[in-house]
Amino acid sequence: MPSHRSIAPQQNGRSALREKLTRWDVKTAPYLYIAPFFLIFIATGLFPIGYTAVISLMEWDMVRGTGEFVGFDQYWRVLSAPEFWIALRNTVSIFLLSTIPQLVAAIIIAAALDRNIRARTFWRMSVLVPYVMAPVAVALIFSNMFGDKFGLVNSLLTQLGMTSIPWHTDPFASHVAIATMVNFRWTGYNTLILLAAMQAIPREYYEAATVDGAGAIRQFLSITIPGLRGTLIFVVVTSTIGGLQVFDEPRMYDHTGTGGPDNQWLTIALYLYNVGWGEWDFGRAAAMAWILFALILLVGLINLIVTRGLVRDDSAAVAEDAGRRARRARRATHDNAQPVEEASR
């Protein structure tokens, strides 16, 4: 295509039109490109969120498709129901039982994958296999393995001479079982995220630490963990958002799907579903949705602060220090004509 400048003078009229079109194109096109996202989001995201707030202040009538304004009554009704507090306890308990062991396991597995292993792609892929499985499928398998009478776990326990555990009647045991499902599916995913962050830590830090005589565990605690700070915060916040919404696993944990005969594993998301689509009380379900959202924001914020506090931000100091040490290390290596890594083993 010829550029505008090369167009002959007699075509001036057309060229002016084209220039106008081009200017219009440059100015408007970007908005057209981002429009689909915003249109869909406004229709299926933003508008429903606002509408949820409205419905939560109403006694919703399914038949008429409208409601009667009752103000904050719905919120009081939700907060004064004992089931809500049981569901809150269960949600927090399952969340803690899934997030903490999951992240600890993910860090350890990532540290193993971060070594110079053979067939690295194979091992990386192997940890991700559970991620492709639907949570519903995972829940069905594990609720079978955690069966009270004939489950795999209990029969192993009794074979080992221990007493079997009432996985479906004891609240805490049911939380452990459900958290296991969540951990099974998400550990590998978080492992890979943490592994990526580990690989971004400059190797010189480790060289320097080796020269200084720091062992593997010391290196892990003083270099790896501080180096993961930003990624750890990211992982903790995303698993907070996901973990507090847990629905699929408790819903599929037994065949009734109601959260247990005594609400042992009723979570807030499951409770919301039961109120909305079991009792058809949309007003109360909407109020619960807002309470859940507030909870997610609150716990997310607490997690952010705690993670920030626990993992000290001394990476700047480490970097400066390590740079100096690395230079020293290289000199030392050079002098001894021997690789640092070998010297350390």
Place this chain on the structure above:
Amino acid sequence: MSTPNVSKTFRRARRFSRPSPWVYLFLGVVLLASVFPFYWSFLIGSGDSYTVRDPHMSWLPGGNFWANVDKVVNDPSVNFWRALWNSIYSSTLIAVSVVFFSTLAGWAFSKLHFRGRGRLLVMVVATMAVPMQLGVVPLYIMFSELGWTGNIGAVIIPSLTSAFGVFWMTQYLRQAVPDELIEAARVDGASSFRSFLTVGVPAARPAAAMLGLFTFVSAWNNFFWPFIVLDRQDPTLPVALSLLQSGYFVDYSVVLTGVLLATAPLLLLFVFAGKQLVSGIMAGAVKG
């Protein structure tokens, strides 16, 4: 992208230090834990309804697998083929749509100049923190007013675009396409859409492949919203699985066969594209 360089330096630095066998043993245990549930499903799925209760259950598969497959696909209350079709259809459509619209929006956010660009991008990212539960009640009311409840379209429409996708493509295109290339295309008289097609789309291909895979997997596994909005007669696979367990007497050999059947397509996809999925997660994490 910095990842390949980093891992190359890393490999060079530690070339001489192969880890001890304990590391492999540990990873082997992790691998076993990852695949054992699949084997367990097959073990139960190849038995009969009594296998689960058998205290001396064999660790070798029984001979009933195909009989159980037959039970799952022909269960009149589950509508397996319909569910399989719905899952394939909706996940594919969602993946294609998310990839297309995310590439388009990512192109605009990373390479085109317009007023409010920064603020709009922040809005996109902020929407990622909003939980699904916050909108379900009105969304359900809206779709039932339109008469679309029970229709697979009600599952597809809210997922046609994704904030994560837009963010992902913006990040990728920002560093994958030099600005000079776009200017060159413009000087040659290409319209903005044409330069998107000739410059943006080819550059976006690797990131688009990963985004497509991710979107497909999460659409396939999605449960909460499809479970609410779909009819029991016209489900997706996870909804169909939930129905397998809903009777009072649950035959786990049939249920776990159903689990395997619903997971098999994704395992197959993983065998062919797992490498990309892994590198996608790792690349996304560095920027995350």
